[in-house]
Amino acid sequence: MKHQYLKNVSTLKLKSDQCTGCGRCMEVCPHNVFLMEEKKSVIVDKDRCMECGACVKNCPFDALEVKQGVGCAYAIIMGWLTGTEPSCDCSDNSSGSCC
């Protein structure tokens, strides 16, 4: 069974003119978001993107953009309560649920 999450929310962007078709993004994306077409990378299914940022970090030509973040409700609540950027920080107490 395939998992599906909310549609049309990912902040992923690809600047096609900067892409050289090196294929790094395809290699690192854990959710098969990219496909190579005519020596350029294309986004085939943006809704599969989980905003992990792997493609952005590994694109040598800065052709990709995404707002990297953790998809973790607990982290976001903690962020709201403490007024900080949400991060996977629940690990230092026992009540965290992520990771």
Place this chain on the structure above:
Amino acid sequence: MQISSRELKIIQTSTQLTFSDIFGSWKARWGINRMNFKVEPGLYSVGNPGSSSPVLVTANYKMSFDSLRKELNELDAWILVLDTKGINVWCAAGKGTFGTKELINRIAIVQLEKVVSHKTIIIPQLGAPGISAHEVSKFSGFKVLYGPVKAKDVKEFIKAGMKASAEMRTVRFSIYDRLVLTPVDLVGTFRFSLMIFGILFLLNLLGFGPFGFVDFYAYMGAVLAGCVLTPVLLPWIPGRAFAWKGWLVGLIWAAFVNVFNGWTAVPLYSVLRALGYLLVLPSVSAYYAMNFTGSSTFTSFSGVLKEMRIAVPAIVISIFLGIVLILVNSFIKL
């Protein structure tokens, strides 16, 4: 010019997990001593590696390290353990502790270029969000190869000449993957649940009660629905938002509790109380199901934020109204 030659420090390890390794993982899964489950960062050897043996990189969370080395039997390899403060590869990559800088430093500290003659290192694909492969090669000279997502495919990856199939590159999130993640969530809820029971007990003492056995198991059932049942049944529950999925399962549970207590047949079990349960229980499940987004492997930050903007106010209002109804119901009966 000062040429210092530091000693090469290599720690030997094996592919066999001992009983205490396995017991340790089990404890960590239940949230016991989870944050001290670490190994020393550095360079490890498995089997009898030489200068042409592959170098595999991992985190110093003991469970990450163990799950890698136990897949390496009959192989001769190096394991480079980064200092991620005892956090697994995936989370540490998101935080940046499993990152470009730590990798470059660690390569220098263990003097990797003196240990192997080749210039490639294998990084688990889940570490990619923290690592910038082209920067690593620029500063260390080592070329980054991204290995498979799962440690169990590492052997095949090496045998296939360092090539990962599309299958190996995709993150799955199987029913088993989800099940092993539920205990930590469950343990996490205990403290909070105890607080709630404390408050209910006080209300009982003050005579506002009666919160009884039904409330107790109704609540516990709702927690289980959100923390265990929803994650396990995840792809089969209709809808996309986690809170919504949890709410649906919780609703079924609430209906069950009401029918079981003779909703229509027993006049004492009033409509107000039944409605109260219908408002409270599904919301409790929804809240816990929503928290499972953090354990899942496919939710995005933007998505969770969008879901929470609707779910959090709805949950708060619904629980509040529900509790008011149940309290009002108790007053009427007094």
